[in-house]
Amino acid sequence: MRELDLVIIGGGPAGLSAAKIAAESGLNSLIIERDYKVGGQLVKQTHMFFGSEKQYAKTRGIDIAKILVNDVLAYPDKVEIMTETTVVGLYKDNVLTLLQKEKYIKIKAKAIIIATGASEKFLAFENNDLPGIYGAGAVQTLMNVHGVLPSEEVVMVGSGNIGLIVSYQLIQAGVKVKAVLEAAPTIGGYKVHASKLKRLGVDILTSTSVKRAEGKDTLEKIIIAKLDKNWDYIPGTEEEIIVDALCISVGLSPLTSLLSMVEADMKFVNYLGGLVPVINHQHETSIKNIFVAGDVCGVEEASSAIVEGYFSGLIVAERLGYKHPNHEELYQDFEAQLENLRSGPFGEKTRLGLKELRGENNAE
Amino acid sequence: MLNKNGVPSLEEIKSRFPSEEFLNKPKAITECYENIPCNPCSTSCPFDAIYIGEDINTPPVVDFEKCTGCGVCVYNCPGLAIFTVQKKEDCLVFKIPYELVPYPEKGEIVNAINRNGDIIGECEIEKVSITNRQDRTALLQVKVAQELLYEFITVRRKL
Numbered sequence: 221m222r223e224l225d226l227v228i229i230g231g232g233p234a235g236l237s238a239a240k241i242a243a244e245s246g247l248n249s250l251i252i253e254r255d256y257k258v259g260g261q262l263v264k265q266t267h268m269f270f271g272s273e274k275q276y277a278k279t280r281g282i283d284i285a286k287i288l289v290n291d292v293l294a295y296p297d298k299v300e301i302m303t304e305t306t307v308v309g310l311y312k313d314n315v316l317t318l319l320q321k322e323k324y325i326k327i328k329a330k331a332i333i334i335a336t337g338a339s340e341k342f343l344a345f346e347n348n349d350l351p352g353i354y355g356a357g358a359v360q361t362l363m364n365v366h367g368v369l370p371s372e373e374v375v376m377v378g379s380g381n382i383g384l385i386v387s388y389q390l391i392q393a394g395v396k397v398k399a400v401l402e403a404a405p406t407i408g409g410y411k412v413h414a415s416k417l418k419r420l421g422v423d424i425l426t427s428t429s430v431k432r433a434e435g436k437d438t439l440e441k442i443i444i445a446k447l448d449k450n451w452d453y454i455p456g457t458e459e460e461i462i463v464d465a466l467c468i469s470v471g472l473s474p475l476t477s478l479l480s481m482v483e484a485d486m487k488f489v490n491y492l493g494g495l496v497p498v499i500n501h502q503h504e505t506s507i508k509n510i511f512v513a514g515d516v517c518g519v520e521e522a523s524s525a526i527v528e529g530y531f532s533g534l535i536v537a538e539r540l541g542y543k544h545p546n547h548e549e550l551y552q553d554f555e556a557q558l559e560n561l562r563s564g565p566f567g568e569k570t571r572l573g574l575k576e577l578r579g580e581n582n583a584e
Numbered sequence: 585m586l587n588k589n590g591v592p593s594l595e596e597i598k599s600r601f602p603s604e605e606f607l608n609k610p611k612a613i614t615e616c617y618e619n620i621p622c623n624p625c626s627t628s629c630p631f632d633a634i635y636i637g638e639d640i641n642t643p644p645v646v647d648f649e650k651c652t653g654c655g656v657c658v659y660n661c662p663g664l665a666i667f668t669v670q671k672k673e674d675c676l677v678f679k680i681p682y683e684l685v686p687y688p689e690k691g692e693i694v695n696a697i698n699r700n701g702d703i704i705g706e707c708e709i710e711k712v713s714i715t716n717r718q719d720r721t722a723l724l725q726v727k728v729a730q731e732l733l734y735e736f737i738t739v740r741r742k743l
Contacts, residue, residue, distance in 0.1 A: 564641030
């Protein structure tokens with residue numbers, strides 16, 4: 221059995237950033253990615269990112285992916301990447317079992333950083349399994365990675381940043397966005413994204429959701445209805461929209477199944493997206509030498525995932541005896557960057573979520 | 585309402601503009617109403633005319649004395665929330681960000697669009713620029729009727 225220093229599960233923004241800082245510190249790592257290339261969700265983000273320059277603000281996600289990948293490729297002796305490889309088992313003695321195409325591999329690591337990200341939530345409504353009903357992530361992959369149009373027209377469910385951004389990208393691809401539905405009374409994402417859609421003629425319908433889908437073989441129309449303040453459909457407000465695709469963008473849940481396999485302490489924190497591992501300040505779980513970074517420990521923006529990756533890479537390198545030459549300085553810088561990213565009103569959910577996770581329930 | 589449909593009120597819009605005498609020269613209008621963690625407008629400004637400060641959640645404040653209306657912030661804003669405007673004798677000249685292909689052409693007459701997405705008149709494309717520095721966000725220079733100062737926001741090509 222191969223024995224490694226650091227194994228990073230997931231080659232998205234958090235995993236790549238962790239590998240970079242580990243390599244800078246002199247620590248070898250192996251990144252395991254189930255997709256055929258690394259970059260995570262960034263590979264389909266054609267829009268410019270927010271944040272500050274340190275997190276590559278104003279750079280398009282697709283180009284941030286290239287930067288982060290090149291950062292690790294700069295250390296060919298220190299970072300190994302396995303693509304099309306899925307971690308199928310994780311054990312308390314830090315043994316991992318991997319499935320690489322048809323091959324089953326067993327490895328052991330001194331430390332593990334789990335950076336598996338998050339998966340899309342779905343929505344329960346009648347006929348939600350009709351072809352033509354997609355998750356927003358699938359639509360973005362089809363369009364922006366493979367160059368395939370999902371449909372001629374679309375209705376988006378959810379006005380968080382993902383729903384708003386994917387709607388804009390659908391318009392850029394030539395798809396007509398007939399409406400964006402939002403169950404809450406106000407728009408969820410940044411208003412600059414909403415304004416961008418509205419000026420292109422897209423209506424955002426708040427307190428509204430999809431009640432039912434209809435169609436013989438594929439989606440042909442949807443029935444929408446207004447919601448009251450208890451989130452119940454208001455009778456008599458139903459309206460029909462003829463449309464061949466419906467895109468669901470109602471939030472993300474951390475992908476924590478590997479953590480359950482080692483029975484790490486978990487906690488349900490709604491603000492962070494659901495079930496998340498209990499971690500200490502060093503991003504270490506209740507299982508010694510198993511760390512987490514990125515959306516797996518709380519759903520946020522990619523900018524935070526990048527910084528969390530750097531942070532965990534720094535910590536693990538020190539733990540394994542490879543202290544980064546600028547350890548103290550970087551430690552403070554990454555902490556300050558995370559605090560800055562989370563300090564505004566849009567960071568409130570994360571702030572409250574982290575307090576709840578740490579058991580500090582005093583109100584802000 | 586901004587919160588409900590993405591359309592700011594006239595009062596909100598006017599709060600982002602300088603007094604009209606400044607507009608004899610082009611000035612950047614930052615339509616950023618929220619505290620979101622973002623600061624490229626400030627860090628990209630060659631004239632140090634946009635202030636955000638240490639807390640990147642603070643909305644930008646433009647120093648209209650320093651702003652030259654060069655348009656660098658327009659294509660650097662990830663929210664496409666900045667444009668420049670100048671008052672000429674017989675018209676307004678806007679520089680707006682634009683990311684839909686195919687781009688309109690110089691001299692093309694296009695529809696003028698307000699923040700609600702409605703057609704509010706016609707306008708002329710004076711210049712289309714798309715350099716490497718702009719990273720795939722085109723800048724359209726558009727000649728717009730005087731009375732549309734607080735209404736015009738983008739263009740839509742005629743079919």
